Amino acid sequence: MSLDQIKIPTIYYGRGSLKQLKYFKQKRILIVTDNIINKLYGDKIQRILKNKECLFFTEVLPDPLDKIIMKGGNVAKQFSPDLIVGIGGGSVMDSAKGIFFLYERPDKSLYDINPINYFKLGRKSKLILIPTTSGTGAEHTGAIIVTKSEGNQKTGLICFELVPSAVILDPKLPLNMPPKLTASTGIDALVHAIESFINKMNSDFTAPFNLNSIKTLFKYLPIAVKNGNNDIFVREKVHYAASMAGIALANSAAGLAHSCGHSLGSVFHTQHGIAVGLMLPYIIEFNKSHCNNKYKTILETLNVNYDDPASKLSNTIKSLLKEIGLPLTIKELDISKNDFESNFEKLTEYAYNDLATGLNPRSTTENDIKKIFHHAYNGQTIDF
Ligand SMILES: [Fe+2]
Missing domain, CATH: 1.20.1090.10 (Dehydroquinate synthase-like - alpha domain)
Known part of the structure; x- marks a missing residue:
């Protein structure tokens, strides 16, 4: 993508807009999140998606390790979703992008992500991101900040095809942030x-x-x-x-x-x-x-x-x-x-x-x- 263009996902916003999830046509949904968000909103998401088949991957931790994203990629490959939803803070949304990439391109590794190649992502599934904190902006970028399992160094990966199809901004989600x-x-x-x-x-x-x-x-x-x-x-x-x-x-x-x-x-x-x-x-x-x-x-x-x-x-x-x-x-x-x-x-x-x-x-x-x-x-x- 040349940088003299603007890419903005469709944004659904408003108090309670989380329920927009039920209106997407996809039927088989992988929810990527962490334990805290799962405890807070897991039941609610399941109620919203009650007519769809859902699988939760809840193992994301802060400063996500590459091996957790790879594990999530394997979960996606086995489940074969037509929609991947990342709901959480920046670490969760970045992980969801990585999982989406590995699912779409099982022939590639996480570190193949780059801003130059065209990977033809989105042929099996769509990506939707839902921030539960107010700040990272990860819901709009094609960037993933990942921590290498070896050496603990954070590294940035970027691919413009990782910008999601849609973003849901529900201000009720960050309401109780400390x-x-x-x-x-x-x-x-x-x-x-x-x-x-x-x-x-x-x-x-x-x-x-x-x-x-x-x-x-x-x-x-x-x-x-x-x-x-x-x-x-x-x-x-x-x-x-x-x-x-x-x-x-x-x-x-x-x-x-x-x-x-x-x-x-x-x-x-x-x-x-x-x-x-x-x-x-x-x-x-x-x-x-x-x-x-x-x-x-x-x-x-x-x-x-x-x-x-x-x-x-x-x-x-x-x-x-x-x-x-x-x-x-x-x-x-x-x-x-x-x-x-x-x-x-x-x-x-x-x-x-x-x-x-x-x-x-x-x-x-x-x-x-x-x-x-x-x-x-x-x-x-x-x-x-
Ligand atoms: Fe930042």
Whole structure:
């Protein structure tokens, strides 16, 4: 797929829209999820799909291992579904994409997934994704973040045929997310919205999704963190804004906050949203020379006055992080200086080799990444 086109799945949205599942014509459905979501919604899904044949694969865990996705692929091959539904957070949706790929192409391995080949997916089944958290945007992308069983390194696989046929956005599903999860997933959405806006691949078609998402998240995410369980309106706003950020991300690209965030996740097991949120203010400062006009647009959208756009945007994001209880430095992740230094080479190498590094607006050397990590450890302003 050339990137000068926009791909957006059909979106069914609204309170209670989960029941849309019963209106799809397919009869044999593989539900990919995890144990928690199965306990919360398994019975409800079975009631909705009572006239269809369903099989649940519930073994997905956070940071999904390749071997679990391969196991799910084998389950699909035996069951022969005509519809695969992934319902859960980013790990579940990514796993569902991998299972869909392995089922459609039993002659291929997971690591054959790439953005160049045309795999003719979708001849046996369709893929539908239903997020139960508000932030990953995984329901719109063709990307899978998978953890290699050997070595524990996270790696990104991408194929545009893995963008699902449909997405269901039911704000009742994330209603009871705890505050910390609301904050970490919500900030991930904000990072998607900002990083894909400043990316060179951003276009007139994606920018409205970016700006609408940024504005909505700044307004409603702090309320969702404080009182989301009792406020379906606010949940709805954040759920849709997160998905809009996912659309923008899927049709543009992320940048260095994601490269560094993925590496923190691989080396120190930092939760994805916490890692990318923490890194974002530093990356905003690092990209200053290439993105000042974009920063002005964001600040004007937020009705924030500025002298130095990069510094103002960086500080505005830091204030939001503080307000929703997220860390601003690597030190605050309870990573000792010793631990940080002894893993520093690996941390830098993973970030430098991440797919998103080459897509960052300012070209980045390994030495730049080293300096960024050192500044982010102590909370120093990036001035190089
Ligand atoms: Fe992300």
